[in-house]
Amino acid sequence: MPKNDLQHDVEQFLYYQAELLDTKQWQAWIDLFADDGIYWMPPDASYKTWEGQPAIFAEDKNLMNVRRGRVLHPDAWSQRPLWGTNHLVSNVSIQKEHKNGDVEVRSRFHMMELRRDDVRHFAGSYLHKLKKSKAGYRIQLQRVDMTNAQAAYDYVLQVWV
Amino acid sequence: MLQERVPDLSRSVTSLVEPDRVRREVYTDPDIFELEMQRIHERVWIYCGHLTQIPKAGDYYTVQVGRQPMIMVRKSDGGVAVLHNRCPHRGNMICGDLKGNTGEFFRCSYHAWTFHHDGKLKNIPMMESGYQGTRFGKGNPDCNVKPAARVEVYRGFVFASLAKDGPSLKEFLGPAIVAFDDMCDRAPEGEVEIVPNCFRVIQRSNWKIFMENQLDALHPSVTHQSTGRAAHEVEKQIAKKTRKGEAPLSYHMLSAFATVTIDKWDGFQTINYPHGHSILTGYMGLRPQDPDTLAYDKIMIKKYGKKRFEEIIGVNIHHVLVYPGLSVQSPLQQLRAVRPLGVDRTLTEIWHFRLKGAPEAIYRRSLAYYNLVNSPATLINADDLENFWKCHQGLASEGGDWVSFHRHYGRDLEKNGVVESAPNMGTSEAPMRNQMKAWVQYLQD
Numbered sequence: 022m023p024k025n026d027l028q029h030d031v032e033q034f035l036y037y038q039a040e041l042l043d044t045k046q047w048q049a050w051i052d053l054f055a056d057d058g059i060y061w062m063p064p065d066a067s068y069k070t071w072e073g074q075p076a077i078f079a080e081d082k083n084l085m086n087v088r089r090g091r092v093l094h095p096d097a098w099s100q101r102p103l104w105g106t107n108h109l110v111s112n113v114s115i116q117k118e119h120k121n122g123d124v125e126v127r128s129r130f131h132m133m134e135l136r137r138d139d140v141r142h143f144a145g146s147y148l149h150k151l152k153k154s155k156a157g158y159r160i161q162l163q164r165v166d167m168t169n170a171q172a173a174y175d176y177v178l179q180v181w182v
Numbered sequence: 183m184l185q186e187r188v189p190d191l192s193r194s195v196t197s198l199v200e201p202d203r204v205r206r207e208v209y210t211d212p213d214i215f216e217l218e219m220q221r222i223h224e225r226v227w228i229y230c231g232h233l234t235q236i237p238k239a240g241d242y243y244t245v246q247v248g249r250q251p252m253i254m255v256r257k258s259d260g261g262v263a264v265l266h267n268r269c270p271h272r273g274n275m276i277c278g279d280l281k282g283n284t285g286e287f288f289r290c291s292y293h294a295w296t297f298h299h300d301g302k303l304k305n306i307p308m309m310e311s312g313y314q315g316t317r318f319g320k321g322n323p324d325c326n327v328k329p330a331a332r333v334e335v336y337r338g339f340v341f342a343s344l345a346k347d348g349p350s351l352k353e354f355l356g357p358a359i360v361a362f363d364d365m366c367d368r369a370p371e372g373e374v375e376i377v378p379n380c381f382r383v384i385q386r387s388n389w390k391i392f393m394e395n396q397l398d399a400l401h402p403s404v405t406h407q408s409t410g411r412a413a414h415e416v417e418k419q420i421a422k423k424t425r426k427g428e429a430p431l432s433y434h435m436l437s438a439f440a441t442v443t444i445d446k447w448d449g450f451q452t453i454n455y456p457h458g459h460s461i462l463t464g465y466m467g468l469r470p471q472d473p474d475t476l477a478y479d480k481i482m483i484k485k486y487g488k489k490r491f492e493e494i495i496g497v498n499i500h501h502v503l504v505y506p507g508l509s510v511q512s513p514l515q516q517l518r519a520v521r522p523l524g525v526d527r528t529l530t531e532i533w534h535f536r537l538k539g540a541p542e543a544i545y546r547r548s549l550a551y552y553n554l555v556n557s558p559a560t561l562i563n564a565d566d567l568e569n570f571w572k573c574h575q576g577l578a579s580e581g582g583d584w585v586s587f588h589r590h591y592g593r594d595l596e597k598n599g600v601v602e603s604a605p606n607m608g609t610s611e612a613p614m615r616n617q618m619k620a621w622v623q624y625l626q627d
Contacts, residue, residue, distance in 0.1 A: 062559065064379050073546055075379035075534065077557045083416050084554075087436065090412025091561060097408035099568035171280075173382035173529060174558035176567055 031126050032113045034158045035149065039108035039130070042181060047089040050181070054082055055152050055159040060181055062165040077170070078181065085181075092180055099179060107133045108182075110147070122153030123161075132182055141175070143182060144168045195625045199618050202591045203584045206577040208621075209388040215525035222506050222624045224248035225345040226457075227354045229508045229519050230264055232535070233338045234375040240283045240299065246521045246529075247342055252330065253277050254340060255284065257299040264330040264342040265301045276327065288327070301327035337366045338373060357600075358459035361502035364512035367494045370485045370539030374515060377549070381532040381557050387570035388577075389507070389522040390617070392530065395566060396509045397462045397501055397613040399447040400589070402439045405569055409561045410440020431470060432550035436561060450500070450608035454594075454601040458505030458620030460613040463498045474543035481539065505617055514548045516556060526574055532556045587611040587618070 041050040054060070061071040062078040071079045080088065092100050109131045117125040125148070132143045148164040165182050198205040198214075208214060228247045235243055236256040243254050244267055251267040253276065267275045269290040276288050276297070287304050288297040296304040303325040306313060313319045330342035334351035339362050341351050352359065366374055385392060395401060403410070413436035420429035450464040469475070483491045502510045507520040515535040522528050534552040536545050555562045577585065590610035595602045603610035 064381070064557075073542070073549070075377060075381070075549065075557070076553050077381075078559045079553060083420060083433075086419075087409070087413045087416050087433075088561060090415055091409045094408035094411055096411075097565065098405070099564045100408075173384050175384045176386070177383060177564050178559040179564050 027118065027124070028113070028115065031115060031124060031151070031158075034151065035110050035113060035126070035128055035147070038160075038163075039110050043106050043108055047092065047180070051082060051085045051089060053158075053160050054085070054163075055154075055161050056082065058082065058160045058162065060085065060160075060163050060165075062167065062170075062182065064170050066166050066170065071164075077167070077178070078165070080181075088180065102137045104136045104179075105134070124151050124153075124158075125149070126151065130182070136176070143178075145170075145182075195622050199622050201615060201619075202588050203586055204618055206583055206585060208618075209390060209574065209585070210525060210578045212525045215388070215522070217625060218506075218621070219248045219522065221627060222248075222621070223522065224250065225343065225348060225624070226506065227332075227334070227341040227343050227351050229504070229517075230254045230333075230340045230342050232374075232376045232533070233262060233335065233340060235281075235378070236262070238283065240285050241281075242277060242284055243281045244277050244279070247330065247344060249522075250344065251275065252342065253288075254342075255288075255299050258286070262333065262335060262340055263300050264333045264340070266328040266330075268327065269295055270303075270325055270327060271295050271306075297327050301329045337362045338375075354457060355504065356455050356457065356459060357453075358455055358457075358461070358502055358504050360461070360497070360499065361504060361508075361510035361512050364494075364497045364499055364502075365510070365515055365535060367497075368482075368513070368515075368540075369537035370481050373538045374535035375538055377534040377536055377552075379534070381552075383530050383532065383558055383560075383563070383567070384523070385528050385530065385567045385570045386526060387528060387574035388525060389520050389528040390621075391570045391573050392520055392528055393503065393506065393509070393617060394614045395570070396503050397452055397460050398609075398611075399450055399452070399462060399464075400444055400609040401566075401569075403442060403444050403447065405565045406439035406562055408565070410437055413437040413561075414440055428472075430550070431472075431547055432554060435551050436554060439562065444609065448606050448608050451605075452603045452608060452610060452613050454612050454616035456599050456620070458503075458617045460503045460505075460616055461499060462501040462503075462608075462613075464500030464608075469495070474541065474547070477541050478544045481541070485539070503613065505620055511551075514551050516548065516552055518556070526578070587614045591615070 038053055059071055060078055060080045061076060064075050064077055068074055091097050110128055112129040114127045115124055116127055128147045130145060130147055134141045145165060145167040149160060150162040151158040152161050198208050230245045231243050231254050236254065239256055239258045241256045245252050245254050253265045253267045255263050257263055267277055269276055269292065271290065271293055274290055274292040276290055294307050298304050303320055309319065318325055330344055331346045332343040334341050336351055366372055413433050417429040417433035417437050421427050450462060453461045486494065499512055502512060504510065509518040515537060517533050519531045520528060521531060534549060590603065590607040593604045593607055594610055594612045595604055601612050601616055603612050
């Protein structure tokens with residue numbers, strides 16, 4: 022595939038991933054992951070693996086389904102107030118391209134979150150390991166390094182970033 | 183303004199707190215907050231950290247004791263010091279970072295005054311020419327960084343008190359010392375070590391609202407219904423798919439928030455001690471029989487013998503609360519330290535410990551709880567924090583004057599100053615009543 026098309030396809034995929042989060046299409050978002058895919062947010066950028074270490078998120082599809090079930094449950098009190106996010110994804114840089122079409126891509130994001138009348142801003146970098154499949158890319162790993170990973174959180178994160 | 187109100191306030195604490203109810207100002211009045219910082223948090227033993235956080239000489243962590251910024255540092259002689267984070271010269275904070283290694287001495291970034299790890303003055307630039315004939319210079323204790331009045335360590339857990347006099351750490355902890363014994367005894371080597379990560383989460387509420395929630399055995403099945411139900415559904419799906427018909431224990435830890443119903447919680451018990459400390463016995467006493475647990479049991483029996491092992495593993499504790507600022511889940515090796523930031527803002531520092539000598543799988547099991555329940559993306563505390571904020575908002579309003587602690591009031595069993603919830607009344611609000619009793623005593627002193 023010519024380089025430009027690859028760049029375009031990967032960017033479109035990353036935008037779509039963010040769009041599903043911002044439009045709260047949780048199931049469709051989970052479906053972007055490979056069956057053994059992992060969503061990982063380390064508490065420190067120096068971490069090399071999600072296993073066996075503290076993690077802000079370290080979720081396989083089963084745990085993603087727990088989180089989805091929670092936020093959709095009518096008794097998820099903290100989900101009740103007016104709440105929404107807006108992601109911007111940029112600086113998309115393909116790190117590795119494998120022969121089978123799998124790619125590793127780095128990007129940066131900025132997310133604004135509104136909850137009640139409060140606005141919070143989160144920023145950081147994504148590392149996506151994407152598997153090429155007939156249905157398009159599937160996420161093997163979505164690593165999210167928050168700029169504020171080590172800082173105190175004023176309230177918490179309820180869903181994926 | 184506070185100083186004018188202090189005599190008034192301490193006289194009136196008895197009118198703010200009745201055995202079964204508490205005035206809302208206790209949670210919302212900034213002057214009461216100042217007073218409780220002075221008379222509770224800056225007098226009693228406050229948890230600073232664990233020795234394994236600072237293994238090498240010069241390693242330090244900054245920590246807040248009451249309102250005071252402090253430094254916990256490993257000294258060259260292997261001991262630990264807790265110092266005020268303040269240069270005696272112009273008041274500059276000495277350590278601006280959360281943690282680090284200061285090398286052989288502290289050096290103030292403003293005028294290069296240097297201090298030994300125990301806070302004693304090492305050198306002042308122009309010591310001779312600049313300070314000759316003044317009252318400042320070596321030998322004058324006013325030139326040292328001020329240390330905490332008292333520091334004690336129990337099984338690696340470091341505590342400081344800013345009051346010269348008072349009960350020893352052991353006397354202060356009393357039976358709540360089981361928090362640390364239970365945690366360390368479960369390690370084949372009898373010790374725990376820190377997992378070097380601290381989750382720090384701010385809640386927009388008074389610190390007491392957090393403490394009162396910790397042993398409130400009625401709230402989990404209400405507050406955490408959503409996560410408990412969602413986890414239970416996934417747990418069932420996984421069980422169906424796997425050959426052994428069992429999901430990993432972490433799903434059970436989450437689903438129990440919904441499947442352990444209110445009447446079951448009533449079957450547990452709280453034991454409430456002097457100084458406001460409490461224990462909740464309960465469901466974590468379960469003994470799974472999976473290969474990981476059996477491998478761990480084998481190591482433990484080899485180390486301690488069958489009889490002692492049964493004693494250790496038979497300690498049936500869900501939670502230990504060390505008043506005013508520590509919540510310990512010893513069977514899961516985690517600890518939350520409360521740092522009041524203001525009358526309506528509280529920081530919790532959440533740590534996990536590794537059982538030395540235990541198999542990796544045992545560490546990973548409790549790590550799952552640490553991540554799922556206590557991380558900044560918690561599936562559990564998100565709803566607690568929401569309640570805490572709403573409580574504080576309601577208490578700041580004039581919609582009512584009192585907070586009710588009437589649940590099972592008058593039915594608790596009291597013996598020698600220890601209050602136990604009565605059989606099948608584990609959801610008794612005895613822990614909250616016990617905390618407020620201690621609060622009144624502290625504020626009147």
